[in-house]
Amino acid sequence: MINVMVISTESAIDKYLENVGLSRSINTSRSYSNALKLFKELLMSRGMNPSKIPVCDLQVDSVGWFSTYLKDYAPATESLYITAAAGFFEYLAAENLSSPNLPRMRLLIRQRKRKTGQRLPEFPREDIEFLISFVNDNTSRSTDHEKEYLRNLRDRAFLLTLADTGLRVHEACKLRRGDIDWNEERALIIGKGDRQDVIRFSNRSVNAIKEYLKARTSILDGKSGRPLSSLPLFCRHDRGAGKKIKPITTDTGRNIVKFWVSKAFGDGSEGKITPHSFRHYFVTTVLMGSGGNLKLAQELARHKNIAVTQRYAHLSNDQLDKNYWEIFNE
Numbered sequence: 463m464i465n466v467m468v469i470s471t472e473s474a475i476d477k478y479l480e481n482v483g484l485s486r487s488i489n490t491s492r493s494y495s496n497a498l499k500l501f502k503e504l505l506m507s508r509g510m511n512p513s514k515i516p517v518c519d520l521q522v523d524s525v526g527w528f529s530t531y532l533k534d535y536a537p538a539t540e541s542l543y544i545t546a547a548a549g550f551f552e553y554l555a556a557e558n559l560s561s562p563n564l565p566r567m568r569l570l571i572r573q574r575k576r577k578t579g580q581r582l583p584e585f586p587r588e589d590i591e592f593l594i595s596f597v598n599d600n601t602s603r604s605t606d607h608e609k610e611y612l613r614n615l616r617d618r619a620f621l622l623t624l625a626d627t628g629l630r631v632h633e634a635c636k637l638r639r640g641d642i643d644w645n646e647e648r649a650l651i652i653g654k655g656d657r658q659d660v661i662r663f664s665n666r667s668v669n670a671i672k673e674y675l676k677a678r679t680s681i682l683d684g685k686s687g688r689p690l691s692s693l694p695l696f697c698r699h700d701r702g703a704g705k706k707i708k709p710i711t712t713d714t715g716r717n718i719v720k721f722w723v724s725k726a727f728g729d730g731s732e733g734k735i736t737p738h739s740f741r742h743y744f745v746t747t748v749l750m751g752s753g754g755n756l757k758l759a760q761e762l763a764r765h766k767n768i769a770v771t772q773r774y775a776h777l778s779n780d781q782l783d784k785n786y787w788e789i790f791n792e
Contacts (some may be wrong), residue, residue: 469559471510474517475502478553504531515754518560522551522567529574541640544571589727590625590735590743595620596726612699615674617718620696620710621749623671624740625717626664628748628763630654631715631737633713639675640691644668671695682707743773 469477483491488540504511510520528547532540541745551567554560555577601614623634634653641649647703653659663671675683675695686707694709710718714739723735741763748759762773 468518470513470717471505471515471517471520471745472502472512474554474559475512475550477557477559479649480552481553482549494546494549497543498545498550501528502672504528505747517554520554520562521561522562522564522570525551525567526574529571531631532618533609536545543704572749586735586739587743587746590739591734593722593726594625597722601723609701611782612674612681613680615670615677616699617722619667619713620718621722621740622667623663624737625663625743626667628741628744629661635710635712635715637695638652638691639693639695640689640696653764655766659766661764662762664733674705683758691718742774749775 477497481494485492501524505512505515505524508527523546525547527539529544532543535543548567548571549561551560551564555562555564597618601618605611607612607676620634623629623637624631627634628638629651630653633653637649637651641651641656642663643649646667648665649661649663651659651661678697679690682691682697683706685705686693688707690737693707696710696715697703698708698710698714719735719737719740720732723731727734745759745763748762749755754774754775756768756771759765759774760768763771767769
């Protein structure tokens with residue numbers, strides 16, 4: 463018989479979330495924390511105080527109760543929160559804090575969890591192309607304000623990078639100058655799931671990045687005293703950063719998109735285009751330019767499962783009409 467350490471359920475949850483925080487992204491950690499907060503609420507509603515009940519007395523049936531407790535949430539949220547709760551029991555088993563019946567837990571999850579619907583990615587392709595054109599037209603002019611000039615060049619380079627590389631926003635924010643092989647126009651990155659991946663840059667994105675870095679080097683980078691290769695590819699140009707070279711955060715990346723969407727489409731357009739919209743744009747551009755080559759799109763988008771790529775392999779009615787007329791009337 464396995465000897466287990468006797469601690470409260472609440473203490474075990476705290477240890478689990480601390481472990482998640484060390485190995486997962488900030489957003490994932492936040493989601494798991496929200497999930498386990500609801501899980502504790504569920505236990506309280508059933509007369510089980512998490513601060514008093516020993517975790518070794520907690521049964522996997524509680525995962526089934528949790529699934530019922532989440533019925534008012536969206537299926538995708540339910541799926542994520544159930545995954546977090548299941549991970550908690552797997553953690554208990556791995557750390558010898560309890561001896562949960564994991565096969566029964568997985569059976570309960572299969573029986574009770576709702577299926578999430580598969581939606582085709584929807585994004586305004588023409589609006590993204592208009593936005594890129596708008597940014598090009600409104601960032602190329604010089605300005606007397608040094609920081610504004612650098613911000614404009616950075617934003618153009620950043621948006622073109624999102625559109626033409628398929629990078630996720632947090633991946634683009636983490637790029638350093640030394641990550642890019644300028645001769646090959648590509649970079650080696652650590653992507654989703656800690657996988658090493660190669661990304662390619664288009665001529666227009668490389669040209670925009672070079673123009674930005676050329677201006678930045680003469681104003682900031684050359685005076686930093688640090689090797690250029692170690693500096694962030696995209697850095698802050700705000701009052702808080704001053705003359706220091708600090709990388710932009712994921713929030714800054716999102717705000718860059720919000721700012722230019724608002725300028726291009728007016729007030730009330732927030733959310734019309736998000737950073738992830740550029741990834742949709744990238745995948746569908748590859749598919750349209752390659753005659754629907756799913757394997758190529760999967761590799762360039764760095765999708766682990768081709769079924770994810772396949773969700774993008776749909777054509778608009780306009781494109782279907784165009785192809786129909788080309789086949790039957792020409």
